[in-house]
Amino acid sequence: MSAPFIRLIEKKDNPQIAKVIRSVLIDFNVPKVGTAYADAALDCMFETYQKPKAAYFVVEANNKIIGGAGIAQLDNYEGNVCELQKMYFLTEARGTGLGAQMMEFCLAKAREFEYEKIYLETMEYMTHAQKLYKQSGFEYIAGALGDTGHYSCPVHMVKHL
Incomplete structure (x- = not known):
């Protein structure tokens, strides 16, 4: 049993990370419309983050993707703000400290890219995630x-970097 580790996404990860994200969204009964579930990017995550000032990380354990998160320029916004995007973990990764580690990876990358703020959106009942964000x-x-x-x-949060 190998310890979980965080790394940048690779093209071969696309099917697994799409499955992880959809699985978590279904677990939480998230609406399929107006959320990440409907994003075309889910099936091509590697390609989606191959642009300036963007990065997506996955958590791998025993050759299996168990979570991920990324940052990219906030869409349709004038300003030097990135968005924390698609931060989801399978049940086995939750409560293990991997979320806090992933957050550090994303914040470090946001600072490296010289963003001024990082923004996120979430669901009101995702209280464990909100606790991590706070x-x-x-x-x-x-x-x-x-x-x-x-x-x-409906929940919007921001952090100054």
Whole structure:
């Protein structure tokens, strides 16, 4: 049994990370419309993050992808702000500290890319995720920044980098 580790996404990871994200969204009864579930990018995550100032990381354990998260420029927003995107973990990865480790990877990359703020959207009942975000320095804001297309996600948070 090998210890889980975090690395940049590779093309071969596309089917596994798509399955992980859809599985987690189904587990949490997230609407299939207006959330990450409907994103065309889910089936081509590697390609989606092959652009400037973007990165996606996966958690691998025993040759299996068990989670992931990434950052990229916030869509439809004027300003030097990135978005924490598609941070999802299978049940076996939750509560293990991997979320906090992943957050550090994403924040470090956001700082490396010289973003001023990092923004995220989530569901109100994803309380464990919100606890991690608050511990990482995110604060709640009144409404959405930019337009991610995730109109079914009512919780918005931001962190100054």
